[in-house]
Amino acid sequence: MDAAMSSTALSGLNISKSRHDVSVHASELPHRSSLSSGTTGRTFQKLQLDTPVQSRNLVGKTLCSAEAWIQPLSATESQLQVEEDKVGVLLLNLGGPETLHDVQPFLYNLFADPDIIRLPRLFRFLQRPLARLISTLRAPKSKEGYASIGGGSPLRKITDEQADALKMALETKKVAANVYVAMRYWHPFTEEAVQQIKRDKIKKLVVLPLYPQYSISTTGSSVRVLQDLFREDKILSRIPVAIIQSWYQRAGYVKSMADLIEKELQTFGSPEEVMIFFSAHGVPVTYVRDAGDPYKDQMEDCIYLIMQELKARGINNDHKLAYQSRVGPVQWLKPYTDEVLVDLGKQGVKSLLAVPVSFVSEHIETLEEIDMEYKELALESGIENWGRVPALGCTDTFITDLADAVIEALPSAAAMTPPSTTVSAPNSFNQNPVGYAMKMVLGSFLAFIILLLFPAFKNQSV
Numbered sequence: 260m261d262a263a264m265s266s267t268a269l270s271g272l273n274i275s276k277s278r279h280d281v282s283v284h285a286s287e288l289p290h291r292s293s294l295s296s297g298t299t300g301r302t303f304q305k306l307q308l309d310t311p312v313q314s315r316n317l318v319g320k321t322l323c324s325a326e327a328w329i330q331p332l333s334a335t336e337s338q339l340q341v342e343e344d345k346v347g348v349l350l351l352n353l354g355g356p357e358t359l360h361d362v363q364p365f366l367y368n369l370f371a372d373p374d375i376i377r378l379p380r381l382f383r384f385l386q387r388p389l390a391r392l393i394s395t396l397r398a399p400k401s402k403e404g405y406a407s408i409g410g411g412s413p414l415r416k417i418t419d420e421q422a423d424a425l426k427m428a429l430e431t432k433k434v435a436a437n438v439y440v441a442m443r444y445w446h447p448f449t450e451e452a453v454q455q456i457k458r459d460k461i462k463k464l465v466v467l468p469l470y471p472q473y474s475i476s477t478t479g480s481s482v483r484v485l486q487d488l489f490r491e492d493k494i495l496s497r498i499p500v501a502i503i504q505s506w507y508q509r510a511g512y513v514k515s516m517a518d519l520i521e522k523e524l525q526t527f528g529s530p531e532e533v534m535i536f537f538s539a540h541g542v543p544v545t546y547v548r549d550a551g552d553p554y555k556d557q558m559e560d561c562i563y564l565i566m567q568e569l570k571a572r573g574i575n576n577d578h579k580l581a582y583q584s585r586v587g588p589v590q591w592l593k594p595y596t597d598e599v600l601v602d603l604g605k606q607g608v609k610s611l612l613a614v615p616v617s618f619v620s621e622h623i624e625t626l627e628e629i630d631m632e633y634k635e636l637a638l639e640s641g642i643e644n645w646g647r648v649p650a651l652g653c654t655d656t657f658i659t660d661l662a663d664a665v666i667e668a669l670p671s672a673a674a675m676t677p678p679s680t681t682v683s684a685p686n687s688f689n690q691n692p693v694g695y696a697m698k699m700v701l702g703s704f705l706a707f708i709i710l711l712l713f714p715a716f717k718n719q720s721v
């Protein structure tokens with residue numbers, strides 16, 4: 260199970276200036292008590308790290324080495340070294356609009372992320388105009404979705420509850436830690452959480468993405484932002500950090516998923532006849548094919564492990580994996596959930612249990628897309644009995660396993676990135692205001708043309 264863990268010290272990544280709203284509201288961060296254990300005494304100048312970066316599958320994990328440069332310490336800073344360790348756990352998540360008014364700016368943040376819309380280098384200047392255009396065009400449809408689940412995303416509330424539960428599970432295991440939440444596209448933003456970590460003088464940090472499988476578009480994007488923030492800051496860049504890249508292969512997670520499936524199967528008249536239908540959030544095919552995203556491999560491993568666990572319990576149902584929530588004109592991972600549901604109906608499948616597998620909280624894509632859109636499609640296609648496994652949320656066994664993952668990762672914490680040498684991005688407004696303005700105008704125009712050619716950003720489901 261160690262393959263689930265890896266601490267990274269990647270460098271050379273872009274500084275993201277694309278945030279719609281990056282203001283820091285310390286008061287919005289929940290304060291959690293901090294206790295401490297152990298001491299640190301690191302005074303080395305250059306640290307060579309040999310760290311596993313991503314596990315492509317259970318047996319083959321990719322190793323890479325990276326160097327972290329540590330600046331000499333000042334007298335006051337050295338004093339910090341003798342203080343007791345304060346452990347922090349940083350939960351990474353996507354974030355979601357809390358009101359309908361937040362939907363467009365949330366979408367802007369999402370589409371302005373170069374890990375979500377991956378433009379060739381030459382066209383990077385289009386990123387923000389394109390994000391503005393796509394978010395504006397998509398907002399009405401997204402708002403409808405959020406309106407149908409109560410007017411906003413439940414993600415912040417659920418993630419806060421998971422953070423509290425994790426803190427308690429760690430305390431039960433005699434590890435005192437502050438648990439922070441860092442959202443990628445809405446409050447509390449990663450920047451806000453990181454500022455709080457700095458204020459709390461955290462001495463060792465474990466980064467735990469709330470995505471079981473690694474994708475460039477989720478964990479990868481959040482970690483990139485985190486590394487940029489740490490690289491830019493003299494104090495943060497010295498904090499030993501362990502990043503858990505993926506954890507779908509942990510026995511505790513696999514067992515928790517199998518428990519939920521086993522329980523839900525019992526709600527059907529003939530449980531053994533139910534098709535177990537795993538529906539994962541998709542990514543564009545190019546992520547996997549060209550950019551080496553391990554997401555698809557990890558998803559397939561994950562399903563394999565859950566099915567093995569069910570078989571060990573004497574549950575031998577048929578199963579299927581499909582990908583949902585595609586956006587825009589490009590090809591996404593196949594098979595597509597909507598197409599498979601229609602096919603299964605045609606093939607005579609009568610009972611189906613949907614299992615959301617790429618995310619551990621209820622969110623718009625479980626509550627609206629699966630529970631409403633896909634259920635309706637399935638029933639129209641001839642499937643008669645429909646069920647859906649709830650997201651893991653704060654399930655005890657799951658949270659306990661996350662606590663174990665944190666404890667196992669702690670010893671591998673190491674300084675994350677070398678401090679930055681440059682501060683401002685080239686071609687910024689400050690450096691060249693006229694050139695910047697021209698790029699924005701040209702970018703907006705080109706983005707508009709692209710959108711005219713590819714209206715699917717506006718029309719396609721999620």
Ligand SMILES: C=CC1=C(C)c2cc3[nH]c(cc4nc(cc5[nH]c(cc1n2)c(C)c5CCC(=O)O)C(CCC(=O)O)=C4C)c(C)c3C=C
Pocket residue numbers: 353354355356366369374375376397400401404412413414470474476477540541542543586617618621622623624721
């Ligand atoms: C493993 C989970 C996720 C992957 C992979 C992922 C990739 C990805 N997503 C988009 C576009 C959108 N995602 C949206 C919402 C959303 N996405 C995830 C998870 C993954 N995304 C979650 C949990 C949520 C829901 C948040 C919530 O508020 O509940 C949305 C907004 C929803 C909408 O417009 O209807 C978009 C857009 C892309 C393009 C992408 C990979 C490149």
Ligand SMILES: [Fe+2]
Pocket residue numbers: 540584
């Ligand atoms: Fe998404």
